[in-house]
Amino acid sequence: MAAVSVRNLRVALGGQPVIEALDLEVADGEFLVLLGPSGCGKSTLLNAMAGLLEVSGGSIEIDGVDQTWASPRDRNIGMVFQSYALYPNMSVANNLSFGLRARGMPRAQVEERVQRAAALLQLEPLLARKPAQLSGGQRQRVAIGRALVRDARVFLLDEPLSNLDANLRASLRRELKLLHQRLGATMIYVTHDQVEALTLASRIAVLHKGRIQQLGTPAEVYARPANRFVAGFMGSPPMNFLEGTLTMNGGVPHFTAPGCEFELRDCDFGAAAPMAGEAVVLGVRPEQLRIAAPAAWSGVVTLVEPMGNHQVVWLECGGASWSVLAGSDARHQRGERLPLALATGSICLFRADDGTLRGVTA
Amino acid sequence: MNKPAASPAAARRAPNPAHLALLPMALTALVVYLGSMLWSLRISMSSSRSLPMQDFVGLAQYQRLFANERWLHSLHNLALYTPLFIAASLVVGFLLAVLVDRQARAGGLLRAVFLYPYALSFIATGLIWQWLLNPELGIQQAVHGWGFAGFRFDWLVDQDRVIYTLVIATVWQGAGLVMAILLAGLRAIDADILRAARLDGVPAWRIHVSIVIPMLGFSFATAALLLLTAAVKLYDAVIAMTQGGPGTASEVPAKFIMDHLFGRANIALASAGATIMVLTAVALLAPLLYARRRALRASR
Numbered sequence: 001m002a003a004v005s006v007r008n009l010r011v012a013l014g015g016q017p018v019i020e021a022l023d024l025e026v027a028d029g030e031f032l033v034l035l036g037p038s039g040c041g042k043s044t045l046l047n048a049m050a051g052l053l054e055v056s057g058g059s060i061e062i063d064g065v066d067q068t069w070a071s072p073r074d075r076n077i078g079m080v081f082q083s084y085a086l087y088p089n090m091s092v093a094n095n096l097s098f099g100l101r102a103r104g105m106p107r108a109q110v111e112e113r114v115q116r117a118a119a120l121l122q123l124e125p126l127l128a129r130k131p132a133q134l135s136g137g138q139r140q141r142v143a144i145g146r147a148l149v150r151d152a153r154v155f156l157l158d159e160p161l162s163n164l165d166a167n168l169r170a171s172l173r174r175e176l177k178l179l180h181q182r183l184g185a186t187m188i189y190v191t192h193d194q195v196e197a198l199t200l201a202s203r204i205a206v207l208h209k210g211r212i213q214q215l216g217t218p219a220e221v222y223a224r225p226a227n228r229f230v231a232g233f234m235g236s237p238p239m240n241f242l243e244g245t246l247t248m249n250g251g252v253p254h255f256t257a258p259g260c261e262f263e264l265r266d267c268d269f270g271a272a273a274p275m276a277g278e279a280v281v282l283g284v285r286p287e288q289l290r291i292a293a294p295a296a297w298s299g300v301v302t303l304v305e306p307m308g309n310h311q312v313v314w315l316e317c318g319g320a321s322w323s324v325l326a327g328s329d330a331r332h333q334r335g336e337r338l339p340l341a342l343a344t345g346s347i348c349l350f351r352a353d354d355g356t357l358r359g360v361t362a
Numbered sequence: 363m364n365k366p367a368a369s370p371a372a373a374r375r376a377p378n379p380a381h382l383a384l385l386p387m388a389l390t391a392l393v394v395y396l397g398s399m400l401w402s403l404r405i406s407m408s409s410s411r412s413l414p415m416q417d418f419v420g421l422a423q424y425q426r427l428f429a430n431e432r433w434l435h436s437l438h439n440l441a442l443y444t445p446l447f448i449a450a451s452l453v454v455g456f457l458l459a460v461l462v463d464r465q466a467r468a469g470g471l472l473r474a475v476f477l478y479p480y481a482l483s484f485i486a487t488g489l490i491w492q493w494l495l496n497p498e499l500g501i502q503q504a505v506h507g508w509g510f511a512g513f514r515f516d517w518l519v520d521q522d523r524v525i526y527t528l529v530i531a532t533v534w535q536g537a538g539l540v541m542a543i544l545l546a547g548l549r550a551i552d553a554d555i556l557r558a559a560r561l562d563g564v565p566a567w568r569i570h571v572s573i574v575i576p577m578l579g580f581s582f583a584t585a586a587l588l589l590l591t592a593a594v595k596l597y598d599a600v601i602a603m604t605q606g607g608p609g610t611a612s613e614v615p616a617k618f619i620m621d622h623l624f625g626r627a628n629i630a631l632a633s634a635g636a637t638i639m640v641l642t643a644v645a646l647l648a649p650l651l652y653a654r655r656r657a658l659r660a661s662r
Contacts, residue, residue, distance in 0.1 A: 052557050073563030085554035089576035098572070099562025146558070 003186035009058035036207035078147025082159040086131040093127040228355035237323040246278040266362035279352035295339030406634040412627035423634040455540025488602025491531040547581030583654035
């Protein structure tokens with residue numbers, strides 16, 4: 001049984017449709033990440049699931065019960081906000097217990113639940129403090145605790161780590177993953193950070209313009225992006241693109257662009273056989289390239305970004321800007337022409353007209 | 363290491379532009395406000411009548427003041443008026459602010475409608491209130507005209523109730539100001555906090571009582587501060603609506619002072635009254651200012 005199932009959902013904000021005809025099934029115990037750029041409708045979708053936004057059509061089922069029109073308090077969900085949204089005038093203990101007390105739960109039971117959540121999140125020494133006396137990471141742990149005490153089956157997390165600095169974000173990310181493994185609850189997590197998506201998710205839904213562009217495991221979404229948007233959004237630095245055409249050379253499909261011809265070995269084109277003259281866009285990830293001969297491409301260095309354990313070399317390559325990963329000890333000068341060879345992995349071909357995936361090499 | 367740093371003495375010598383810009387205001391405050399206050403204090407210890415005299419009679423004027431039936435009545439009226447006025451303005455202003463905040467679309471219009479009274483002079487609106495409350499002209503007469511002959515609303519001419527008509531009329535003016543201040547505070551509250559409370563299943567009234575009002579502590583203290591000063595200097599509403607009557611039932615200290623200053627040619631007694639009012643105001647404001655600072659620190 002699906003923990004959350006969204007069918008044909010439509011949401012409009014101020015008369016402007018933000019989400020149109022969206023379907024999404026989230027399995028019990030799954031960690032689903034809604035990933036997309038700002039304004040893609042991911043937070044809107046989350047708020048609609050929480051009941052904080054009225055939907056204009058479709059249905060939302062949580063734990064097998066239709067909750068489309070239920071009030072937020074009756075949906076049996078816990079939610080964590082980007083801004084933490086702690087009650088500033090209450091101590092940590094009261095932040096955790098306020099909702100339970102307002103619902104009229106017996107005092108002993110409230111106490112027991114608060115203690116349990118505090119133990120799980122290591123909040124015991126902080127219970128008497130006010131939110132203003134906590135660090136960003138501690139505040140976010142309290143916010144998670146406030147969602148936990150309700151014993152919800154589904155947790156909604158709206159960019160919970162975005163307000164934290166980089167180190168803290170990485171450590172809380174690991175804590176969150178461990179927490180999910182311990183609780184086994186369903187989590188739906190909104191982020192624009194593809195690293196968070198790749199590390200946390202059991203499945204990723206990539207959203208753009210109110211539509212799910214692709215839904216799949218992190219590995220699938222990374223290796224077989226459904227279209228150019230997903231390919232360009234996932235990965236840092238993003239995938240390199242080159243416009244060209246398909247040609248047939250001795251019965252084997254080739255990718256041809258000015259100054260470059262490349263054999264597409266063992267390429268899976270799906271149902272439609274490759275045709276000579278098809279306009280396509282080649283997609284290669286930076287880590288699939290090596291600066292070495294024999295060269296399949298070449299490019300002129302425009303920028304070098306040292307990243308500590310590696311460098312990102314940016315090249316001008318057939319009119320497009322490409323990036324390549326190089327070792328940290330490599331020395332490259334601006335203006336230098338470098339040969340590029342394909343190292344490993346599959347490369348992608350997209351249709352030039354609508355940007356959908358045309359084929360992937362083995 | 364030996365970076366030439368500006369010495370503290372040099373920094374002190376250089377004129378600070380901000381301080382220079384504030385100088386005219388500082389001089390005004392010093393000479394006009396503090397100077398007049400000290401002058402009033404001096405006059406209150408003389409035997410001046412219509413012209414200032416330079417003699418010294420100690421606290422004789424204060425003894426006369428507190429033997430004066432009309433002054434005592436004024437103080438009593440103000441003591442009755444002030445808490446009612448502040449409490450009612452805060453309650454009505456808060457309810458208005460919540461209403462306006464919720465109805466975001468009509469908010470601009472509502473805000474203008476309720477803020478206008480504050481922009482008008484009370485001499486003008488007080489006159490309208492006087493007509494409305496006058497039993498021969500206003501509400502009572504209108505209800506009689508609709509056929510309810512037994513209806514009575516003559517507080518304006520009732521010795522025991524006239525002070526409440528002052529409360530009603532000035533709350534109508536003060537609530538708009540409170541609304542504007544609290545609305546700014548309400549808008550500053552993170553909407554996610556209210557969403558979180560809704561998800562927590564907290565009823566709307568409880569959200570307001572347990573979360574919103576405590577978060578508005580600083581705004582409430584600011585509003586109370588302004589209302590308190592307005593109450594202490596209550597004058598124009600009395601002049602416009604009741605002239606202190608019927609009898610002396612709506613006399614207030616500010617009116618007592620003005621009457622003795624200009625009407626009855628007794629500036630020494632008036633100055634004594636003014637000094638008492640300043641001391642009372644300071645005594646009342648000090649705890650409020652302290653509470654406001656604490657609320658500010660807590661909100662950070």
